[in-house]
Every structure is written in C-alpha cells, then in structure tokens.
Amino acid sequence: MASIQQGPNGPVLVLKESALQQKGKDAQQNNIAAAKLVTELVKSSLGPRGLDKMLVDSLGDVTITNDGATILKEIDVQHPAAKMMVEISKTVDNEVGDGTTSSVVFGGTLLAKAEDLLKKDVHSSTIIDGYQAAAEKTLEIYSELSKKIKPDDKESLIKIATTSMQSKLISEDSDTLSKIVVDAILSIVTKKGEDYFVDLENIKVEKKSGGSIQDTQIVKGIVLDKEIVHSGMPTKIDKANIALLNSALEIEKTEMSSEIRISDPTQMQMFLEEENRMLKTMVDKLHDIGVNVLICQKGIDDIAQHYLAKNGILAVRRVKESDMIKLSKATGGRVISNIDDLSEKDLGSANLVHQKKVESDKWVFIEGCKHPQSVTMLIRGGSQRVIDEVDRSIHDSLMVVKDVIEKPEIVAGGGAPESFAASQLKDWADNFDGREQLAIKKYAEALEVIPLTIAENAGMDPIDTMANLRAKQNQGRKWTGIDAKNTKIADMLSIDVVEPIAVKEQIIKSATEAACMILRIDDVIAVSGGPG
Template identity: 60%
Template sequence: MAAQQAGYAPVLILKEGATETKGRDALRNSIEAARVVSEIVRTSLGPRGMDKMLVDSLGDVTITNDGATMLKQMDVQHPAAKLLVEIAKATDAEVGDGTTTSVVFAGALLSKAQELIDSDVHPTVVVDGYRKASEKAMEILNGIAIKVSPTDREWLRKVALTAMASKVVAQDAEYLSKLVLDSVLQVAEKRDGGYKVDIDSIKVEKKPGGAITDTLFVKGIVIDKEVVHGGMPKKVENAKIALINAPLEIEKPEISAEIRISDPTKMKAFLDEEARILREMVQKIKATGANVVFCQKGIDDLAQHYLAKEGILAVRRVKESDMTRLAKATGGRIVTNIDELSSNDLGYAALVEERKIEEDKWVFVEGCKDPKAVTILVRGGSQRIVDEAERSIHDALMVVKDVVESPAVVGGGGAPEAETAYQLRQWAQTLSGREQLAVLAYANALERIPLTLAENAGMNPLDAKTELAKAHSEGRRWAGVDPFESKVVDMDAKNVYEPLSVKLQVVKAATEAASMILRIDDIIAAKGTSAGKEGKPGMPGGE
C-alpha cells in the first residue's frame, strides 16, 4: 500500500502482497465471515439439533453436538470468524455450557447490526446500543432467576439433565446425572459463605467397552497404570498410602560418567552399596507404616524387589495431576524427600486394588474418607461413544458446578431469552431514536435462540414467534420451546432449567464478540492469509 503526497515518493507501509480492505466493505466482510460460522453451528442447537461429523486432517472422525468441540476442530481462518470461536472457547472455560447459544446469538446480533448499518445507522451507535441492552438484559435475567439451595439435589439434577438432553448420550442422561451430582457434591468445599468446586478434582477417565450404564463413580482415584512388580500384592485393604515425588532410584549423574573398578571385590562393594541405599529407602517407607506407594518418578528394579518383599503395593511414574488428586482424595501429603516421610504424611483408602479394564490393568484407590477428589470412569460401546459421553459429562459437571457456586437457575427452551427480549422491548420505549433501534435489534437477536430451537424441532418459526410473544405478554415468563413436542410450553412445568450464570455468560460473551467485530473498519492482511485472499462475498476472505 502506498500513501502518496505531492512531491514525495510514495511511502510504503505494508509488505508487498498484503491487502487492505477498508470501511463498510471491511465490516461487511467480517460480519459475513462470523455469520458463516454461526450458521454452521445453528442447526445443532438444542435437544433436537443435528449432530456434526468432523473429519480432521488425519482423517479422524468425531461425531458431536457440542458447539465448543465443533468450533475447535473447524480450524477457522478468517480473523472475525476466529473471534466467534474464541467466545465459544471462553464460554466453555467459564461456565462449560451455552457455547452454541453464544455463537448463534452473536451471529444474530451481527445480522441485525448489518440491517441497521444498511439503513444508515453508524456502527458506533449500534455498539453503544448493544452495550446498554446487554447490561439491561443481565439485570432482567437476574430479576427473573429462581434462587435455589446450592446443595439441593433436585435442582442440580434438573440442570444436569437439561445440559445432557441435547447430547448424543441423552437416553442415559438420568443415569449419568446421578454420578455427576455425586462427584460435584463430594468435592465441593465451603468457602466465603458459599461453595467452590474445583473441576480438576473430578477425574474423568474413559475406556471403551461395556455400556454407558457401566460408567462408574469412584470415591477415590483411578490410575491408568499397573502395579509395578509382579511380586507385589494386587490388593491392599486399609491402605496407608505414601505419595512420593522423588525417584526411588540411585540418581545417575547427568553426564555419563565412567567408573573404573579393577578389583572384583571392589565391584561387589560398589553394587552392595547401591543395594544398601535402595534397601534403606524402602526401610524408611516401611517404617512409616505405609503399605502402598505412589511414586511420581521411577522405581529401580531392586527397590521394586525390596518393596515387594515388604508386601508394599507400588505404582511408578504417576502423573503430577494424579498425584495432586491422590493427595486430595486420600488426605495424604506429597513428599519430595524420602527422609522427610512420616506416618503423618500417609493418606488413607479402604481399598487399593489393581483391576483389569479391558486389555489394561489399572489401580483403583477407593473408599476414601470424605475425598476432595473423585473419579468418573466412563464406559461405552466404542471410542466415539465414550468420547462424546465424556464431553456430555463435562457439560453436566460444569452446569452443576455453576449452580453449586452461584445458586440461581432460569428456565430452559429459550424461555429466558424470550422473556428478556419481551422486557427489553418494553424498556426500549423509554429510549430515543437510534438507541431504541439498537436495543430493539438486540431483543430480536435474543429471540433468535428460542426461534432456532423451534426451527431445529421442525416448527414454523413465525408461529413460534407469535405464540411466544403472546405467552410472555400474558406474564408466562418461562414460556419456551419444547422441541420434543414441537410446541410452546411453560418450561417450569417441564422441569427444564439452566444455570443463571450460563445465560449471563452468553449475553456477555456474545455482546463482546459482536461489538469487537462491529468496530472493525480496516482489515490489513498479509499475503497468503485467507483474509487477504480474494473470495466470494460471504465466505471467509471475501471482499
């Protein structure tokens, strides 16, 4: 690109081959790219949404209904489209659910914005109006939400079921939701007058085989490693567990050193010395009363032999994350120096046992006393099924965590979106001119959520829109779309609830992404990037 001033040579500020798209064209281009992404996930929203089959560059196939998974695997190139993928990821990390909703909503916000811009409303006015509308929307959502008790299993069960209703494993949702509740409530810790749930304390381990209903909740930790030595016990009851983050080996020097021993008796003395050190290590462990050892590092063959002779069950090279979970589950402390190990550091489990899981041998640590880390062992007919089950369990764990931490729920089926749209429209009457237009556009975009649910269930969106508007004007605040019966119903009567925090996050994330895209008036793309390539309008990179 060159900027030319009279009398001067052109000033080159961009690299050769770079392209620049400016003003309204740039904006239109970005909006289109983001909308393409939103269109793709739109048909998968809700329990009657379609699944997507994703094939990655290695040919691996994933079948999923999970918005976050789809977007992560789509490998989107256009910068504006990438922004939408980012909000899906942020929503996934923040609240774990509502990813498809936030992308569909952001896409709708952008469509409505395009209409306003086409009728000569400046993008800045739209952005300001959207910001005000989103603040009001959050206020409305907070106002209509139902406050619940954070440990009330009935409410938690309802939100877990709603999160899983839209997934491939929906028919087993009832069974899985019980395991999800058991896990979250087990690891929840009281803090600052409320509860905190560390989702990493719930280990989700999976193994194809059996049925989904063979999925287990383990009050402890399952380690995907076997007992290190054949002579060790495979089962220890009343386990006293040492957690060691130090090698049970003689540390070899970093650089290879050579030791020359000429005298055979010296050789023996050298080996004896090694054996003595290892035996001492094992004696120290034994002296604390430990009968199980989990070691984050290696265990020397000879040390294994001594441990076996003492009847101690040991597992080596345990992952750091599993060591942390073992500490939380058994109440033990991880020591980094064997000399410091004492009986106070030992954890407890009623049973430590190696079991065969299909072709593998795994160690189960169970029957812990009030463990603050637990395991869900996912089973199912195939790798694909356990993968999708794992994703659904993740969503359910997250929504239950959301409610335990911020105990408030709203109805599902697009009811809160429809109610918020209804109240926003009334509020818009108090605003003036162009601002009012932006708030109305925002309300229309929110309404796209129940309408998309309706469309995906094969309903006529216009009929659904009229019915929803009527119901909400009559004060039926939880009137939403029941995709199974393809009609507008009161979601509270259907027991379909979602965490308030998911809806707040959807509003926040989608508004932020849409605003960011609406502020773009210049795209400068390096040569060869897709945003810089010529493309047809509507496709990423289109001019």
C-alpha cells in the first residue's frame, strides 16, 4: 500500500517494493489509495477558510502556500498513480491557472467513490462509461447555468479577480490587488473581430521585498531591476529615443592569445588611443542618430560609459534577454547586435525613462511607451516569502481574468454550481440502467465534495449545511452556495463570489480524465530502465 513517510526532502509518498508487481484488484486498490492520499494532502486548503501549508525542503527553505499546484509541485511524489494526480493540478494550472485544489480533491473523490462500486463488483469499464457520460452532462448543465458577461465589463472582472484571491494569503488586500490585476489586463487586451485576447507575456512581474502588499503597483511600461551604469549620466530623459543592443559595447578581444611587442612608450599610448577612438566613434554614431537612451544586454566598457555620459546618453547594461524582447515590443525598437547596422528607424521610443529608488535599490522605469501593450507589475510585501506567495496568487488572478475575457461566461462559486449539477445529475441518472446509473450517481456525490469541503474547512457542519443548501436550490435558488466567510449559506452571486466557467469546465475535464485513466489500470509492472 502507498503511504506517506518522512524522506530526506520532506514527506514522500512511497510505494512498497512488493507493490511494483500488482495485478487486477490489488493494483487498482493500491492506485486508488495513493490518489486518495494526495487528495487528503490538499483537501484542508480548499476554499477561503482553507489552511496554508508550510513546505520545508532539504536545505531548510520554507514555502508557505495555499495553492494546490504549488503544494503538489514541491512534495516528492513517487507513486505512479499519485503522480497522475499531481499531473491534474499541473494541467489545470497551465490551462486556466486556478481550480487546482478543487480538481485534485474532486479527482480523488471520484476514485474513492469508484472504490465503493468496485467492492460491489461493478466493473471498472462500467464506472468509466458512467463517469464519462456524467462529465459530459455536467458540462452541459454548467453551460446552461452560466451567465454571459461583457468581456470588458470592469466591475465583473474585478469580482472574478477578488474571488480567486479569497482563498489566498492576499485576501485581506484583494480590494487593491484585484483592481491592479484588472487594470494590467485591460491595458494589454487585444481585439480580433468580436473576440478578445490576452497575452500574459505582456505583463512583466518584478518583485521587491520591503514595504507592504498594499504598495504593489502597476507601471504602464517596463521596469528594469538595474541601475544606470555611470554616475555622470542623466537620470531622467523625456522623449526617449532608445537603442536596444544585444552585444557588448566594447572592443572585441581576439579569440587567440596574441602578444604585441612594444618597443617605445608612445606606441603603447597610440594603442590605447586607438581603442579610445573606436569606442568614441561608436558612441558618436549613437549620438548622431539621436539616441538618448541605450539599453544593452551585455557589458559596457568604462571608456564607452564615459563618452556616453559626456553625450548625455542614459545607459543600462546586462539587461535580461526576455526584457530586451519586451522592450522591443513596447518601444517599437529593433534589437540589433552591431552599432554599425543601427539606423534611426531601429530606435524605440518612450515618453519618459527615469531612475527611481525602490527600497535600497535604484531601478530604471521606461514609461509612456509607443505600444502601451506592455505593463509591469511591481509586487511588494514584507518578506521574500510573502512576495513569492503574492506572485503566485496574482498569477492565478491574472489567469482567471484572462479566462473570462476570452470566454466571457461566469458561474457563482462557493460550491453552488457543483451542488446544482449534482442534483440534476442524480435525476438524469434515472434514464440509465442498473450499474451505469450507480456510477453516474456516484459522480454526482463526488461533485458535492466541493461544497462539503468548503463548509468543513469553514468549521460548518457539513451534513446540515448540505441539506440546507440542497433544499434552497430545490426551491429554485440555483446560486445558493457556502458563504465561508460568514459561515452560512447564501446567494453567491449577490455576494459577488463568481468564477469563470472555463475554470469549472477544466476541473471537470481534468479530474474525470485522471480518475478514468487510473481506473483503467489493472496491472502495475516494474520495468527496468527509464527515460534517457
């Protein structure tokens, strides 16, 4: 059987040797047990009253998080079926960004419910058929249930961002942060025909510990965590003409080692003067075509720095390649490798380039760009651990806002749609015969794990709460869910707890797929060798 044991890198899900050659029911039971263990690991973190996990690695580094995908990414999972559960959270994270904990909790519960049926000798293929039919029906129910919104309806987008932050460390600051997230996305959204698209690559995230989460801000432009290279250079340029160079501004050294014999001191002088002259020519070229800001991916020679300063050119060196690409997009400039090739049309432009103090560092801000579809989110917080969690949570919020802009349909949260779909599925199951009907009903029960767990984590009585919730929904109040903050049931739409339908759909698809895949396995065979 799989179990959780203490390994050198923290808790490890292990598979006993003997389990490596298991057949039929043994294999199935073992896989289900492993998947259920993974579910138990993340279950207590679901919903706004879910608890955080502290993950400690072998070096003693600590991560504090509530994000299912992060928890599972950090723990060392060795059991193959447990790994498949971890995969669900990764897929959901990549596809829609949120709903990772829900999908693992739901997937594990689907397997636990399947176990009940396997014990009653229902064949796994029948369970799989029932589950797949139920999943399709659930998607239909969600689609009928969902509400269309306008993709640029700022108020709705803010509600969605806020909901995704409720279960995170940043929930206290969600008022400020959700506005920043929506502001950032609306600055980069593009429209093709009737459809809207969001490329999150256009949002650059910079983190700096110090200050508080409330100091997090959005800069309409690019922020570079570098300071201006020479103290004699201007620290602020209005109407910047920007050259983007991906090679070093210095005299190239030869590849081979060579020796120059100098017989008289004037020759040495001439040699240095020649180097100076070449650097000066390069800087003069920049000046002549009107460059007043130079952003360089590599180094800048001291002498070149001196000439740049003399010409009033602001320069930054050793900028990341990814930032060069963003700068090129934002300023409309072309990244070039040789100054000789540079011409006026290659220059980018921005209204303002200036150096600003961020805590103890000085950073360069490039604002008012030609193509404003590039923004930087400057994340602040009391410590590195806090800003790392803020970063993860903001990423999830950016993703859900993107989801809803690209597919502008929402449902309420707090377990409302899961509970609604569960009752509908139970009625619908009566159309099926015997065993498949059992499987569909089990699927419906598994869906209820979401409201049940949210209630349980909020300290509410799960059984009573579910009974009340079902009763209200049966009276036609379909948006009734668990108001975890006030520990009562409530109309989740009226308290602004809303989520993109895309997230709900992905949870259904990924969890069902993983559960069915695990149920299909009836042989676990140890094979020698591995990838590579």
